Amino acid sequence: DAGVIQSPRHEVTEMGQEVTLRCKPISGHNSLFWYRQTMMRGLELLIYFNNNVPIDDSGMPEDRFSAKMPNASFSTLKIQPSEPRDSAVYFCASSLYESHEQFFGPGTRLTVL
Amino acid sequence: GIQVEQSPPDLILQEGANSTLRCNFSDSVNNLQWFHQNPWGQLINLFYIPSGTKQNGRLSATTVATERYSLLYISSSQTTDSGVYFCAVGPYNTNAGKSTFGDGTTLTVKP
Numbered sequence: 001d002a003g004v005i006q007s008p009r010h011e012v013t014e015m016g017q018e019v020t021l022r023c024k025p026i027s028g029h030n031s032l033f034w035y036r037q038t039m040m041r042g043l044e045l046l047i048y049f050n051n052n053v054p055i056d057d058s059g060m061p062e063d064r065f066s067a068k069m070p071n072a073s074f075s076t077l078k079i080q081p082s083e084p085r086d087s088a089v090y091f092c093a094s095s096l097y098e099s100h101e102q103f104f105g106p107g108t109r110l111t112v113l
Numbered sequence: 114g115i116q117v118e119q120s121p122p123d124l125i126l127q128e129g130a131n132s133t134l135r136c137n138f139s140d141s142v143n144n145l146q147w148f149h150q151n152p153w154g155q156l157i158n159l160f161y162i163p164s165g166t167k168q169n170g171r172l173s174a175t176t177v178a179t180e181r182y183s184l185l186y187i188s189s190s191q192t193t194d195s196g197v198y199f200c201a202v203g204p205y206n207t208n209a210g211k212s213t214f215g216d217g218t219t220l221t222v223k224p
Contacts, residue, residue, distance in 0.1 A: 042214060045211065045213070100203055101146065102201070104155075104156040
């Protein structure tokens with residue numbers, strides 16, 4: 001079975017541009033998580049969904065960040081406008097709500113110049 | 114929120130040595146995972162272990178939920194074990210699977 005799929009794997013953009021990160025969870029999983037990893041802050045949870053519904057977005061840094069999950073097999077994390085301090089690795093993870101065991105995608109390395 | 118503390122922060126071993134990594138948490142948990150982040154940045158599941166003991170090859174883990182800690186044992190370490198080991202826990206008062214990560218233990222295994 002395919003694991004969690006993220007795209008793109010690398011993204012380099014200029015300050016002010018819109019960035020969209022994509023995630024396809026493991027088939028059958030009903031919880032999806034977006035994390036950000038930086039040297040300064042470690043791994044931090046941005047937002048998570050259960051059955052496509054956002055449950056907790058308290059980790060989203062500010063209004064420039066938004067996330068959607070239009071169906072069970074796709075989610076996006078959008079940054080508009082992007083800033084250099086958004087440079088990080090963004091991970092998507094999925095799990096079965098009932099088991100809580102999370103599986104991570106390979107991450108998207110974002111660089112904002 | 115729940116606090117997660119991992120120790121030691123850094124560990125350097127000679128190939129073949131054994132090690133124990135510790136994860137302390139501040140509240141009751143309903144989920145706990147150990148991950149290995151390899152030098153390429155991939156986060157690999159090692160154990161899902163909210164309580165009890167599990168073993169997988171050279172690795173084993175024990176969680177004592179009543180005393181709020183978990184241990185990861187690595188035996189006969191190999192250079193491929195190098196990387197960062199994270200503990201992630203979810204508090205018992207939520208059923209949503211939300212996890213908080215510790216700061217990790219950086220392991221370097223020298224040949």
